[in-house]
Amino acid sequence: MKKYGLRELINDIHLWLGLASGIILFLVCLSGTLLVFEHEIKDLFKEDFTVAVSTADKMSVETLAEKLKGEGQINGITIPAEADAPYLFSIKTDPKQRRGSTFFVDPYTGRFQKELKSSLDGFFMAMFRLHRWLLLDMEVGRPIVGIATLIFLVLSISGLVLWFPKKLRWKHIKTGFKIKFSANWKRVNHDLHNTLGFYACIFLVVMSLTGLCWSFQWYRDAGSAVLGAKIFGNRGGGPKMESGLEEGAKVLSVAEILGVVNKELPYTGAISLSLPKTKKGVYTVSKNDASGFSPVITDKLVLDQDGTVLKKEIFSEKPLNVRIAALIKPLHMGDIYGTFSKILYFLACLIATSLPITGTLIWWNKLQKKRKRNKGKAPRLERA
Known part of the structure; x- marks a missing residue:
């Protein structure tokens, strides 16, 4: 009798969790693939x-x-x-x-x-709701997607373990890096699942770990505790500060405020300026360095109406844990490095979409092979 060990246990966990969550993961990954280039696709139709x-x-x-x-x-x-x-x-x-x-x-x-609405706005909103809530009510769909994401995380890690052969020799390991297209379709399907899953694994783990922040409050709280920084901590719209100017004090024009911004942040980049809405309001500013490595990283300023700097946040000067917490969203969506990372995420999501299909086919082929083997066995004769 064949020994049932740890590897067989991991294989069974990988198999049955994959089969149980396959349809949900297919829908979530497919919608995620389409959402990677949402803005670029919509712009084509504007x-x-x-x-x-x-x-x-x-x-x-x-x-x-x-x-x-x-x-x-x-x-x-x-x-x-x-x-x-x-x-x-x-x-x-x-x-x-x-x-x-x-x-x-x-x-x-x-x-x-x-800005004109794109003809694809409705389609991408449906894809967003499918990705986040499976087109169900938020309170119902969000935990279902969250549980499926947890399963996907287990599948990614267990799949990586199973990718390594039992005998850790180079001649066995190197076969996992390529797809043998000259083989029959069953072998090609196996390689598509095994090899492409390996290449996409790191991206799928990052997507899963970050995606869970939207599904479960307990996970978000735990993540904040581990990092020592609040995840989604700035969702309230930034710092709540008021102008300290007295009545009749001189205020600067927007052009002069922009001059202060460029003096405090002396580099070329896009500037987003939120205007004061009341007499006691302040300017909140974010600026991205055009020569920086990421288009989503910004430095922030809060300026009084006379140009006094009330608060200054330089992203590169923040502690590492605070920077990681602030990058959860771009790490999940793939735009952290602009177009380059979006292409990588698109390919990884496309592979993730295929994994439930190729994995199910592997299971089905093995099931059919087992049935044929059992059918070919001669029936045992009972003694009289």
């Missing part, structure tokens, strides 16, 4: 807003704001690093709006256009 670059100076933010005055309350402005890119104004066109609408503005001419 009308381009071109900027008429000229030798003339750009208009001041105040002048541009005056042109947009009739559209509603301006909440914030994003000023890109590129000379040929439009300014983005966030405008609350309706008091009931939560975040406001985005307006593209040509800083040279003042021409503006409200």
Whole structure:
């Protein structure tokens, strides 16, 4: 009788958990694959807003704001690093709006256009709901996806263990790095599952570990405790600070505020500026270094209306645990290194989508082989 050891136990755990969660994991991974390039795909179906670059100076933010005055309350402005890119104004066109609408503005001419909805908005919203809640009610779908993600984490780790052969010799290990396309389809299917799963494993583990932060409060609290930093700690909209200026004190123009920003953060990059909404309001600013390694990492400032720096946060100067906690979302979505990491995540998600299919086929082929073997055995004769 064949000995049942630790490897056989891991194999059975991998098999039955995979079969039990296969359909859910397929749907979650498929929707995740499509969401990686959501913005890029949607932009293909939108009308381009071109900027008429000229030798003339750009208009001041105040002048541009005056042109947009009739559209509603301006909440914030994003000023890109590129000379040929439009300014983005966030405008609350309706008091009931939560975040406001985005307006593209040509800083040279003042021409503006409200961001048009993409024909794919509905499709990607459905993919988002499928990815997060399986299109179910949030309270029902979120824990189901969370449990499936936990299973996926176990599958990724157990799959990596099973990838290593029983005999750890190079001639056996190297076969796991390639797919033998010249073999029959069953062998090719096995290699697709085994080899591609190995290459995608590290990305799948990162996606699983970070994805659980959205599914379970206990996991998020535990992660915050382990890191020693609050995960999703800045969801409240940033620091709640008020202006300390006295009545009648001199306030700076937006252009002068931007001058302070560039002095405090002396590098080229996109600037997002949240405007004061009341007399006691302050400017909150984030700026990304265009020459930096990540397009999602920003330094932050809080400025009083006279340009006094009330708070300054340089990302690279924060403790490592705080930086990791702040990068949970881009680590999960794949945009931490821009297009390069998005391509890697897209391929990893595509592989993850295929794993339930190839894994089920491996199980089915083994089941059929076992049935044929049992069928071919001669029946045992009973003694009279």
